[in-house]
Each structure stands twice: as structure tokens, then as C-alpha cells.
Amino acid sequence: MMATAIRNSASRGTMMSRQISGLRSMSSWWKNVEPAPKDPILGVTEAFLADPSPDKVNVGVGAYRDDNGKPVVLECVREAERRIAGTSFMEYLPMGGSVKMVDETLKLAYRDNSEFIKDKRIAAVQSLSGTGACRLFADFQKRFRPDSQIYIPVPTWSNHHNIWRDAQVTQKTYHYYHPETKGLDFSGLMDDVKNAPEGSFFLLHACAHNPTGVDPTEEQWREISQLFKAKNHFAFFDMAYQGFASGDPARDAKSIRIFLEDGHHIGISQSYAKNMGLYGQRVGCLSVLCEDEKQAVTVKSQLQQLARPMYSNPPLHGAQIVSTILGDPALKGLWLKEVKVMADRIIGMRTALRESLEKLGSPLSWEHVTKQIGMFCYSGMTPEQVDRLTSEYHIYMTRNGRISMAGVTTGNVGYLANAIHEVTKSS
Amino acid sequence: MASSMLSLGSTSLLPREINKDKLKLGPSGSNPFLRTKSLSRVTMSVSVKPSRFEGITMAPPDPILGVSEAFKADTNELKLNLGVGAYRTEELQPYVLNVVKKAENLMLERGDNKEYLPIEGLAAFNKATAELLFGAGHPVIKEQKVATIQGLSGTGSLRLAAALIERYFPGAKVLISAPTWGNHKNIFNDAKVPWSEYRYYDPKTIGLDFEGMIEDIKEAPEGSFILLHGCAHNPTGIDPTPEQWVKIADVVQEKNHIPFFDVAYQGFASGSLDEDAASVRLFAERGMEFFVAQSYSKNLGLYAERIGAINVVCSSADAATRVKSQLKRIARPMYSNPPVHGARIVANVVGDATMFGEWKAEMEMMAGRIKTVRQRLYDSLVSKDKSGKDWSFILKQIGMFSFTGLNKAQSDNMTNKWHVYMTKDGRISLAGLSMAKCEYLADAIIDSCHNVS
Numbered sequence: 030m031m032a033t034a035i036r037n038s039a040s041r042g043t044m045m046s047r048q049i050s051g052l053r054s055m056s057s058w059w060k061n062v063e064p065a066p067k068d069p070i071l072g073v074t075e076a077f078l079a080d081p082s083p084d085k086v087n088v089g090v091g092a093y094r095d096d097n098g099k100p101v102v103l104e105c106v107r108e109a110e111r112r113i114a115g116t117s118f119m120e121y122l123p124m125g126g127s128v129k130m131v132d133e134t135l136k137l138a139y140r141d142n143s144e145f146i147k148d149k150r151i152a153a154v155q156s157l158s159g160t161g162a163c164r165l166f167a168d169f170q171k172r173f174r175p176d177s178q179i180y181i182p183v184p185t186w187s188n189h190h191n192i193w194r195d196a197q198v199t200q201k202t203y204h205y206y207h208p209e210t211k212g213l214d215f216s217g218l219m220d221d222v223k224n225a226p227e228g229s230f231f232l233l234h235a236c237a238h239n240p241t242g243v244d245p246t247e248e249q250w251r252e253i254s255q256l257f258k259a260k261n262h263f264a265f266f267d268m269a270y271q272g273f274a275s276g277d278p279a280r281d282a283k284s285i286r287i288f289l290e291d292g293h294h295i296g297i298s299q300s301y302a303k304n305m306g307l308y309g310q311r312v313g314c315l316s317v318l319c320e321d322e323k324q325a326v327t328v329k330s331q332l333q334q335l336a337r338p339m340y341s342n343p344p345l346h347g348a349q350i351v352s353t354i355l356g357d358p359a360l361k362g363l364w365l366k367e368v369k370v371m372a373d374r375i376i377g378m379r380t381a382l383r384e385s386l387e388k389l390g391s392p393l394s395w396e397h398v399t400k401q402i403g404m405f406c407y408s409g410m411t412p413e414q415v416d417r418l419t420s421e422y423h424i425y426m427t428r429n430g431r432i433s434m435a436g437v438t439t440g441n442v443g444y445l446a447n448a449i450h451e452v453t454k455s456s
Numbered sequence: 457m458a459s460s461m462l463s464l465g466s467t468s469l470l471p472r473e474i475n476k477d478k479l480k481l482g483p484s485g486s487n488p489f490l491r492t493k494s495l496s497r498v499t500m501s502v503s504v505k506p507s508r509f510e511g512i513t514m515a516p517p518d519p520i521l522g523v524s525e526a527f528k529a530d531t532n533e534l535k536l537n538l539g540v541g542a543y544r545t546e547e548l549q550p551y552v553l554n555v556v557k558k559a560e561n562l563m564l565e566r567g568d569n570k571e572y573l574p575i576e577g578l579a580a581f582n583k584a585t586a587e588l589l590f591g592a593g594h595p596v597i598k599e600q601k602v603a604t605i606q607g608l609s610g611t612g613s614l615r616l617a618a619a620l621i622e623r624y625f626p627g628a629k630v631l632i633s634a635p636t637w638g639n640h641k642n643i644f645n646d647a648k649v650p651w652s653e654y655r656y657y658d659p660k661t662i663g664l665d666f667e668g669m670i671e672d673i674k675e676a677p678e679g680s681f682i683l684l685h686g687c688a689h690n691p692t693g694i695d696p697t698p699e700q701w702v703k704i705a706d707v708v709q710e711k712n713h714i715p716f717f718d719v720a721y722q723g724f725a726s727g728s729l730d731e732d733a734a735s736v737r738l739f740a741e742r743g744m745e746f747f748v749a750q751s752y753s754k755n756l757g758l759y760a761e762r763i764g765a766i767n768v769v770c771s772s773a774d775a776a777t778r779v780k781s782q783l784k785r786i787a788r789p790m791y792s793n794p795p796v797h798g799a800r801i802v803a804n805v806v807g808d809a810t811m812f813g814e815w816k817a818e819m820e821m822m823a824g825r826i827k828t829v830r831q832r833l834y835d836s837l838v839s840k841d842k843s844g845k846d847w848s849f850i851l852k853q854i855g856m857f858s859f860t861g862l863n864k865a866q867s868d869n870m871t872n873k874w875h876v877y878m879t880k881d882g883r884i885s886l887a888g889l890s891m892a893k894c895e896y897l898a899d900a901i902i903d904s905c906h907n908v909s
Contacts, residue, residue: 065781068788071575092571100569107567114564115557118550119760120542121753124518157608157791164790173512191789308572309796330515337518338642339615339790340608345760346797 126155
């Protein structure tokens with residue numbers, strides 16, 4: 030019956046559209062839609078995949094690879110999946126996500142026996158990995174502190190700018206990377222913190238700064254924290270690499286622990302994309318430390334209110350993997366081992382790359398390669414040099430000179446060093 | 457309010473050491489320090505800056521979740537949860553489709569990796585979902601005129617489209633049915649897209665106010681977006697007839713409106729994937745440009761995996777490419793790329809002829825159970841109710857939900873007296889009803905309808 034209706038209507042439709050065509054030719058509503066620029070990071074992988082060269086190397090996107098250049102699924106994850114498969118229902122999670130997963134995640138950031146957890150002072154929701162956590166916070170900031178701005182380090186992960194822009198929060202920047210030393214511009218940073226209006230919101234990378242790999246020292250973090258106190262600034266930590274930076278999750282959370290000790294009420298975005306290799310599962314957590322339990326409940330309700338019209342409730346699978354692993358001491362122990370293996374491999378590749386470049390007789394200093402930490406190395410190469418690496422050597426990376434060390438292997442480090450040497454030796 | 461920053465590291469200050477000049481004033485302008493009754497309690501405060509979250513009030517409870525919570529708290533044996541918008545078996549248990557378990561086991565065996573999907577999602581999923589919706593050989597697909605990207609189930613897909621509307625059609629309005637799924641308004645509000653309602657539900661007939669609907673769509677400024685439920689309208693269960701769909705398409709075209717379909721129940725309404733897509737395909741035949749949001753929460757039982765898609769049918773492949781790129785640009789700062797698990801399940805099920813067949817069978821079973829329960833409820837009502845009231849609207853409605861026509865007071869009576877949990881708009885979820893409970897429910901409805909006003 031419906032088919033007949035469709036047929037009849039189709040012929041009517043053609044008649045109608047011919048009648049309408051006087052008003053508006055069969056042109057599109059979408060004439061004014063321009064093609065969007067390629068995402069600078071994800072676009073690199075697209076280009077890499079399209080390249081037929083057998084020598085091609087992808088040191089673009091920050092996804093871990095083993096020494097054979099292959100993606101890795103952690104053993105603890107496989108085991109968790111075996112346990113989960115076919116066992117549970119797929120009913121909607123609450124808007125705030127998996128309680129079990131959030132509880133375990135807070136322990137990682139705030140410490141197992143944190144008083145803040147005990148006192149229920151943390152408003153926390155499961156989020157769509159780090160991106161989703163940052164976006165929820167940005168929307169929350171916009172809704173409840175509409176006049177506030179966010180101070181973002183220069184440089185930062187490019188998507189940070191997209192997130193706060195789409196949340197319509199005004200952005201300011203603060204000095205961070207020192208191009209001459211290829212290290213931290215600490216005095217520039219402190220000046221900017223001091224000069225920002227009291228009560229400003231700052232985005233901080235908790236560890237393994239993306240894209241530079243440059244982190245403040247512990248002593249520097251303490252100074253930053255003290256200055257934040259004096260200025261009553263709000264610290265929002267993006268922690269995407271806990272465990273992945275040094276191999277030790279407690280150590281990687283040091284900056285956060287310092288701020289907590291100093292009494293700051295902070296916000297944290299956590300992601301399991303890298304440290305548990307759950308990239309595509311989109312698992313993370315947004316937490317906001319509040320004054321008391323009552324406020325935490327209130328803030329959580331508002332975070333949920335923001336999530337509901339974005340995706341209703343977060344995806345289950347990744348959260349189940351996380352809570353299965355972290356909830357089982359043996360599996361958790363295995364995870365910690367595997368995270369250390371990944372971190373160690375990267376540290377090893379940093380050394381290898383630096384030594385290769387030095388052996389090639391590069392006129393430049395490559396000390397920063399081993400001083401920097403985490404997945405990324407800010408090489409100091411210019412966009413033009415990067416373009417040469419791509420066009421002449423089929424090496425793919427982002428044009429800011431960021432090398433994803435996770436993509437470096439014993440098999441390609443020599444080739445990579447040679448190419449870098451070739452494009453930089455005359456600079 | 458007392459200090460929000462306790463400095464545990466520094467020496468604690470005794471009240472006499474605090475320099476009042478350094479105290480920050482509270483939001484009202486008065487000095488909070490002076491308000492405290494006992495000075496000794498303030499020793500811990502270094503500075504009395506008010507919390508930056510001071511003015512944040514508690515968000516209202518979700519109208520649907522609140523129902524389930526109240527149900528859980530009820531200890532009465534006879535209690536029945538008809539608030540839940542999730543399929544339940546006859547034993548009132550949640551249901552994971554066998555074909556889903558199969559797909560998951562396959563995925564486990566294959567040892568798929570967990571790498572990031574591209575921003576637009578899993579290609580195999582995007583292909584499968586568009587084909588399911590329009591039919592594999594459909595011209596809009598062959599001619600590549602559909603921009604499809606994987607979204608976070610129905611909600612996320614609707615939100616992406618709403619953001620696109622806000623960005624490229626500033627000031628354009630979306631018309632939504634009165635009533636509609638509660639979250640539609642939230643989505644357009646948060647995306648800052650203005651909306652208004654078109655008449656839909658007629659409480660007098662407990663059916664469709666078709667004249668009102670057509671009038672309101674005609675009245676809307678040219679080029680408005682019209683949100684239509686593809687099938688199994690939520691919350692009423694009342695769908696236009698095929699002839700009415702034709703007239704709706706006519707008036708939409710006449711006014712140059714842009715249709716925006718929410719398809720959350722394809723296959724789940726009638727039991728047939730193709731039949732449930734008829735309204736969408738009708739519009740596609742007309743050559744219109746329009747949006748379709750899809751969800752696999754109900755029809756594949758993948759609720760928690762958040763798997764759906766937004767499709768934008770454009771008049772050219774070039775437009776589709778551009779639109780797709782802009783949808784990606786909206787998604788990137790929301791969640792970067794969508795979750796892989798649900799997408800793989802769908803792609804595996806649809807991509808394998810055997811599993812696809814099994815899925816269709818399970819879907820028919822689920823839709824069949826709901827139809828059977830509807831019939832049983834109707835039969836119980838007719839046999840028990842001596843008033844001569846026409847209960848046939850129950851049979852005319854389709855999908856998971858039924859709008860009973862009960863008002864708020866009557867719905868409250870359902871809960872307070874009969875321990876039947878439902879939403880205040882009179883909606884019951886038949887997915888939560890078993891054959892065994894139909895008679896009890898009929899008693900409750902009859903009582904609430906006739907004895908409460």
C-alpha cells in the first residue's frame with residue numbers, strides 16, 4: 030500500500046517540483062557551505078594512508094605503535110573483553126556514565142585514599158575521552174561563568190582551540206614553549222599568570238605536554254601553584270597521558286597532587302585513549318573538585334544537563350573495559366606493567382633518535398629530544414622543513430614539527446634521522 | 457561562605473592575625489568573615505573567597521529517569537515499570553539480541569584493534585546505515601548525494617544536525633511536534649536553534665490532528681526545518697497514514713521547508729525495516745534535500761553503545777562532500793571521533809547475509825511481542841470496561857509507546873494507587889509490559905480513566 034502511495038506521490042512530486050522550479054531551481058540549500066579545511070592532525074593520517082610509497086613513515090597522530098609499527102591492544106584489555114563478552118546487558122548508562130569506572134578513574138587522578146573522594150567532594154562524569162571531557166567543561170564554564178576566559182598555552186593540542194571556540198568561551202594565551210631552548214619559557218609563563226585578571230581559568234597539561242613534550246619540573250609546578258593561589262586562578266588540567274609519560278601513573282599526576290595539596294579546587298580531564306590503548310572506544314572522565322558534597326552533587330547535575338542534549342549518555346563498552354581492569358588487582362597490575370613497557374619503548378626511541386642525529390654529525394643540538402617527555406617531540410623544524418620531509422621522504426607529521434615518538438621504531442629510526450638531518454643540516 | 461581554599465601547607469592563621477583588609481568580600485558585598493558566629497571556627501580560613509560555583513543550582517531531575525528511580529524504590533509486588541523506553545522480554549528482562557552476541561564474539565576472535573575511527577566514523581557502518589535507510593540501490597546513494605556520518609546514537613546525530621543548522625541557517629526555525637520526545641527541545645536549545653511546535657496529538661480523538669499539523673506546517677516561514685518522526689512517533693505512537701505522508705510531503709515541498717527525520721525505530725515499529733523507512737523514502741523520491749537521524753539503540757538493542765548516524769540528502773555529490781566536511785568540523789570539538797564498538801557490531805550484522813537475516817527475525821520477534829501485548833491490552837480493556845469507551849486507539853498506535861489519553865492526575869493515580877510507573881504525559885511503554893500483566897494494567901487504566909478527573 031505504501032509502495033503505491035510512493036509511486037503515485039513520485040509522479041505528483043515531479044509535477045510539483047516542476048511547478049516549484051519557477052520559484053527556486055533545483056539548486057541546493059547548501060550552496061554557501063564551503064569545504065572544511067582538513068584537520069591538521071587527523072588529516073596527516075589520511076594523507077599517509079593515501080601514499081603508496083613503501084618507505085612511508087607515520088609520525089603524525091598520537092597513537093602508540095609497537096616496534097613493528099603496529100597498533101597494540103593491551104593484554105589486559107583483551108582479557109577484560111573476554112570477560113565482558115556476552116555477559117552483560119546493554120542498557121543505557123546513566124547520563125553521568127558508569128559509576129564504577131568513574132570511581133576507579135578518580136582514584137588514579139586524586140589518589141586511592143584521597144580525602145576528596147571520601148568526602149564526596151568531586152563532581153565527576155564519564156566523558157567521551159579527553160575531547161568530550163574538555164568540551165563538557167568548556168560548555169559548563171560558558172554556562173555558569175559566561176564572562177570568563179580560558180588561558181591556553183602556546184602551543185597546545187590544536188583541538189583545544191576548536192573546543193573552547195565552539196563552546197563560545199573567549200580564549201587568551203600564555204607563554205609556554207621557548208623556541209630557543211626548546212624547553213619551557215618559565216618566566217614568560219609566570220608573567221602571564223601574574224598579569225591575568227584575578228580568577229582567570231587556565232588550561233594546564235598535567236604531564237607530557239602535547240605537542241611539545243616539555244613539562245615544568247616539580248619545583249616549577251610548586252611555584253606555579255603558589256602564584257595561582259595568590260591570583261585565585263582556576264586550574265583545569267588536561268591529563269591525557271597519565272602513566273604514559275614516565276611509566277609511573279603516580280609520578281605523572283604529580284602536578285595535580287601539588288595543586289590539590291595547596292588547596293586548589295581544580296578540574297580534570299582524563300583519557301584512557303593512550304594509556305589503556307582504548308582510542309576508538311572514547312573513554313574518559315571529567316571531574317571538578319567542589320567545596321563540599323552538596324556542591325558536588327549540584328555541579329554533577331549540571332554537567333549531566335549539558336551531556337544530555339549532546340549524546341544523552343556515554344558509551345558502555347570502553348567503560349566496562351576500564352572498570353574490569355582497574356577493579357581487579359591482577360589485571361590492574363598487568364596494566365601498570367604494560368603501560369611501563371610502552372613508556373619505556375618511547376624513551377628508548379628518543380635516545381635512539383638523538384644518538385642517530387648526533388652520529389650523522391648534525392650541527393644542531395638534539396638534546397631536547399631526550400629532555401622532552403611523553404608521546405611527542407617538538408623537533409624545532411619549520412613547516413617548510415616538514416613539507417620536505419613529506420614530499421621527499423614520505424614522512425608524515427604535523428607541520429608544527431611535532432614528531433609522534435610512538436611512530437618511531439628501531440626499523441625506521443635510522444631513516445627518520447637521516448631525513449631530518451638532510452632537511453635541517455643547512456639551517 | 458567560608459574559604460574555598462584551605463592552605464594545608466602553610467601555618468594556620470589565628471583570627472587575630474588575619475588582616476581584615478586582605479579579606480575578599482562575598483558576593484553580597486558584606487564581609488563573610490564578620491558573619492561567622494564563632495571566630496574559632498574560622499581559624500582554617502586563610503581567605504574567604506566565595507566559591508566560583510556559588511550561583512549554580514541543582515538541575516531538574518530528568519522526567520524519564522525519575523520514573524525508573526521511583527519504581528526502584530517501590531516495594532510493592534504488583535509494581536510495573538512502563539516508563540522505560542527500552543525493550544523488555546515477556547519476563548520483563550532486558551534483551552541482548554543473539555545476533556549482537558554473535559557479532560561481539562566474532563569481533564573478539566578476530567582481535568580487532570582499537571584505533572581511532574576517522575571523525576566521520578566507521579566507513580563500513582556509514583555505508584550500511586545509509587543503505588538500510590534508503591535501500592541499497594537507491595539513486596541518492598548511487599549518485600553519492602548523501603552525506604552520512606556516524607553519530608552518538610540518535611541524540612548525537614540530532615545534535616550534529618542542529619549545530620549545522622545553527623551555523624548555516626542562522627535564524628531558521630525548527631518545527632517540532634506537540635508533543636515530542638523531551639530531549640528534542642534540549643538539543644535545539646543547547647544548539648541555539650529556535651523552535652516552535654506544530655499541532656500533532658489530538659486529545660479528543662487520541663489520534664493525529666492532521667488538519668492542525670498541515671496548517672501549522674503551512675504557516676511556518678518558508679525554509680523552516682520540520683522535525684518528523686519517521687515511524688513509531690515518540691511519545692504518542694501515532695503515525696500518519698501513507699496518504700497523510702503524501703500530503704505532508706506536498707506541503708513541505710510547497711513551502712520550501714527542509715524535512716528533518718528522526719528515525720529511532722526502523723524495523724522496530726512494524727517489524728519490517730523497509731516498511732518503517734517508507735516515509736523517508738517517499739521524501740527521497742521527491743528529490744528533496746533533507747536530514748535523517750538514525751539510532752540503533754532499540755532495533756539492535758545497542759542502547760548503551762551509542763550508535764547512530766546523521767544523513768544529509770543533498771541535490772549533488774559536491775554538496776554532500778562539502779556538507780560532510782562541515783559535519784566533521786562540528787564533531788571534532790565535541791568528541792573528536794565516535795566510539796567504535798557499536799559501529800562494528802552494526803557493520804558486522806548488516807554485512808553478513810546470515811546475521812542480517814537473523815537480525816530481521818529477532819526484530820520481527822520484538823515488534824511482534826509488542827503488537828501482541830497491545831492486542832491483549834486492548835482485549836482486556838474492552839472486556840473489562842462497561843462504559844462503552846472506544847479503546848481502539850491503542851490498536852491504531854504503533855511502536856514502543858502508547859499515549860493512553862490519561863492526564864497528569866490520572867497518571868498519578870496509576871502510580872500512587874496501582875504502582876504503575878509511567879510518564880506524566882500519559883505515555884506508557886509497551887516494551888515494559890508482559891502478557892501476564894495486561895489484565896492488571898487494564899484495571900488500572902479503567903479506574904484512572906473513569907474514577908479520577
